[in-house]
Amino acid sequence: MEGLSHIINVAKNFKGLKRKVEIGEITKILGEHEYDDAGVIEFGGLNIVVSTDGITEDLVKSDPWFAGYYSVLVNVNDVVVKGARPMGYVNVMSGTLETRRRMAEGIKAGLDKYGLKLLKGHTHPDSSYEAIDAAVVGIAKKVAKGSTARPGDLIVMALDLDGSFGVKGWVRCFDSTLRKTGTELRVMLESIVSAIEYGLVRASRDISAPGVLGSLAMLCEASSVGAEVDAGRIPRPAGTNISDWFISYPAMGFIFATDDGSLVEKLNRAGFSASVVGKFDDTKKIKVRLGSECRLFMDLSFESVFGIR
DSSP states (O other): OOOHHHHHHHHHTOHHHHGGGGHHHHHHHHOOOOOOSSEEEEETTEEEEEEEEEOOHHHHHHOHHHHHHHHHHHHHHHHHTTTEEEEEEEEEEESOHHHHHHHHHHHHHHHHHHTOEEEEEEEETTOSSOEEEEEEEEEESSOOOSSOOOTTOEEEEEEOOSOEEEEOSSSEEEEOSTTSOHHHHHHHHHHHHHHHHTTOOSEEEEOOTTHHHHHHHHHHHHHTOEEEEEGGGSOOOTTOOHHHHTTEEETTEEEEEESOTHHHHHHHHTTOEEEEEEEEESSOEEEEEETTEEEEEEETTTOOSSOOO
């Protein structure tokens, strides 16, 4: 069995988490930011939810098709976890003709699977690099933010464990979407949107490149709270070490703050492996428990995921 100190050390020194500190230097210039998965504009009684993400360079180089497909997936997750039904997609592609063709094929597969409309694209055919950056727009009746978790709220993690690992560079993807139909995926994502609309979710964030604990730390910092989680209760694939899982990117992984235990049952019925894994508190410390041992992962009183100190 892995030691808790090792698990925390691996998670805290993971590139996917440490690189987030660069955000603070940019937001100092651009102004105040909520550090959320997506932005929201209220217009005509609707909430227009927009997310943008770029795919890491090594993934683009190693598998342009997968990079194109994931440029859809990661942005869909970001708007869904805010309570929005994704509607449209835009992108900017750079690279050689062959790379761009393969990225486009992956994008088309993603658009078809998630039922999205291509709104606009831009191509850099003469760039000295290869990249895919994209955005998704969704519409929400009710929005769950990543800055509204409160002390005493339950921490619920929901992951789709019906998948497999693929090594695609430093981001170790656990994909559970390629083998599913679009209908199956939309049923799972609709369970999140409807849970938010029913008021079962206080705050939310998807599990992204910083990993399980890193993503939880982002939610905690944005909400000015602490948390204690039980590493053994966090859903993970059979045969996978906790330390490996904590630095993986699950294609369908989400964190919720809730005061309603029925959220777990709702998400499990939709196909997720969901569990209450801990509670938020007022300490600003993120602590991890494993068996009888408990150790500090991060103290947000003097540390910052986003580099805003």
